[in-house]
Amino acid sequence: MxxxxxxxxxxxxxxxxxxxxxxxxxxxxxxxxxxxxxxxxxxxxxxxxxxxxxxxxxxxxxxxxxxxxxxxxxxxxxxxxxxxxxxxxxxxxPLQMVKIYEQIQRRHDKPRLTLYARVMAYSSLTVALLGFAGALAVYQHERDAPGATIRTFGDALWWAAETLTTVGYGDVTPVTAMGRFIAVGMMACGVALIGAVTGSFSSWLIQTFRREDEGRPPGDNPGAS
Structure with a gap:
């Protein structure tokens, strides 16, 4: 063994x-x-x-x-x-906390939350931690850079929210090489997180509607004429 x-x-x-x-x-x-x-x-x-x-x-x-x-x-x-x-x-x-959260949710090889609830919980925790850490890192490298538009931590938080949600207004942008490197990583994470949340929510809706359809008596179809 x-x-x-x-x-x-x-x-x-x-x-x-x-x-x-x-x-x-x-x-x-x-x-x-x-x-x-x-x-x-x-x-x-x-x-x-x-x-x-x-x-x-x-x-x-x-x-x-x-x-x-x-x-x-x-x-x-x-x-x-x-x-x-x-x-x-x-x-x-800080994203190691997501792994710890997952371990705490599992007891006896059985998750305490459903798959969809876990995806939403992990994604929310990841967004919060990654956004805060990314804002800190960008602010550290941008605040004293010539021509920088991210001068305060509030600017950095606003930029992180724009980047993770893939909105990208462009009102505040990193100008240093390290700031742009961090931005690329956060863009990739934002796309992946949005895809995971959207896919999970869509799958949850489909299963909910399917269960409702299976629970109706035969011939009870609201869409039928």
Whole structure:
């Protein structure tokens, strides 16, 4: 009997709360460093230490999962591509909370929410976290750039909402290379999230109408003449 899956499950259960806490601390530390203008350097250094320490928790988790999987580094990377991307890009670090939320919703291999409710819940949580983190990152790189239109965090939040919903009014746009790189990633995420929510909602409507039709007595067709 292969004990690796059992060890992985035990590790997953053990790391649920630490990973959730690390995600919150990372986002909190990064937020303070970006938004707290004029704060004493000692507090900024403390926030940096919290951010790096939280990142270290994710690195440790990744390394342990790699060892428990029994796979080579390349095979593990291909099998856990999203987790690798999240590990390398600090912007996506808070999205680990979505994974923790999914684990909490599952008990005894049975989700507590329906598929459609889970899609809506995960998408909403992803939009909120990604929008906030993206706004922070863009604001950090744009606020002092020559010719920038994103001068305040409010501008950055407005830009993030425009980008994730694929509206793109163009009233505020990033001008730095890093800001535009972040924008491309958020555009891609926005398209994917809208597609997931729209597809799930459409499927839910179709199933609801089908159940209603199946529940009607034979010959009871409101559309019939």
């Amino acid at each position: 292969d004990v690796r899956p059992e060890k992985q499950e035990r590790w997953d259960r053990r790391m649920e709360k630490p990973l959730a806490l690390a995600s919150l601390l990372f986002l909190a530390g990064y937020t303070v460093r970006v938004l707290a203008h004029g704060m004493d350097q000692v507090w900024l250094d403390l926030c940096l230490a919290v951010t790096l320490g939280s990142w270290g928790v994710f690195i440790l988790d990744y390394v342990v999962r790699l060892r428990l999987s029994g796979l080579g580094p390349l095979r593990f990377l291909r099998a856990h591509l999203l987790g690798t991307v999240v590990l390398l890009l600090p912007l996506l670090r």
